[in-house]
Amino acid sequence: MSEFECKIKQLESLTPFVWRILLEPERPVSFKAGQYIRVVMGETDKRPFSIANGAHDSQFIELHVGASAHNPWAMQVIEKMQQGGKVLLDGPHGKAQLRDSEPKPTILMAGGTGFSYTWSILQTLLATPLREPVFLYWGTKTLEDMYALDVLQKLATQHPKLTVIPVLENPADDWQGRTGLVHQAVLEDFISLEPYQVYVAGRFEMAGVAREAFHQQGLLLDNLFGDAYEFI
Known part of the structure; x- marks a missing residue:
């Protein structure tokens, strides 16, 4: 999948420096546990974050973002989410997904x-x-x-x-x-x-x-x- 738009459904602080973001895509997004998406900040500026919800929950995308004034790269993403409305995502990406075809400890x-x-x-x-x-x-x-x-x-x-x-x-x-x-x-x-x-x-x-x-x-x-x- 390439770019897709999401509604910003929820933004909450889990700690003074960690935010939970809940995004609702226009249609279910298929991904594998352990993959990530990129928040599109600009045409050449796409910032990666791991998807936090399980792969069976394809109706939304959950992100946990560590951000503070000392981390403007992530804080700018939080500020974008605080504006509400919608955000453009890119993905899913990554090759470090769960391998569960042959379960191991x-x-x-x-x-x-x-x-x-x-x-x-x-x-x-x-x-x-x-x-x-x-x-x-x-x-x-x-x-x-x-x-x-x-x-x-x-x-x-x-x-x-x-x-x-x-x-x-x-x-x-x-x-x-x-x-x-x-x-x-x-x-x-x-x-x-x-x-x-x-x-x-x-x-x-x-x-x-x-x-x-x-x-x-x-x-x-x-x-x-x-x-x-x-x-x-």
């Missing part, structure tokens, strides 16, 4: 708003009973940045094969969970990654370090997916 790893990529994949996997274990690792700087943790923890109680591991870089003194870098938490938990498929979203630096470290821990690179790997 799965690790989803996200840094910050890279969670939107893993959230789309997780919702798609949970649309049918899980056949293999799924581990979702989400790393943020603080607990306040982890805007969907309550929802994830509730899902983990409903799906015995789902494990959610939040990891904080700068935790408060009363934090009882994991701390440090999110990819290090994965390395600590698995003696070998050889049986797994792994999906990664976040800063390119994190993705690059994770690729090398996971491969050394047995992960087959054919089973590693993430949009960053098209560029690094």
Whole structure:
């Protein structure tokens, strides 16, 4: 699909720096979990964001955008959405979509708003009973940045094969969970990654370090997916 127009149905702040955008296309948009769209800001200015909803929800497009005054590239998109009305999108794009024809134990790893990529994949996997274990690792700087943790923890109680591991870089003194870098938490938990498929979203630096470290821990690179790997 190329360009298509959407109504801006909802814009809400999830944290002081993360926005949830709900867009309604003129007709259902077929996409694969893990793909992304681009917001058309101008003829040669198209800005990519992961689709956050599951692939079965083709009636709308959900985006999670991290934006602040220090990030004008993303803040300009939020300002465009705040004007209301309609917006032009381009897509879907990406080759890091969910591979589920032969289910494997799965690790989803996200840094910050890279969670939107893993959230789309997780919702798609949970649309049918899980056949293999799924581990979702989400790393943020603080607990306040982890805007969907309550929802994830509730899902983990409903799906015995789902494990959610939040990891904080700068935790408060009363934090009882994991701390440090999110990819290090994965390395600590698995003696070998050889049986797994792994999906990664976040800063390119994190993705690059994770690729090398996971491969050394047995992960087959054919089973590693993430949009960053098209560029690094």
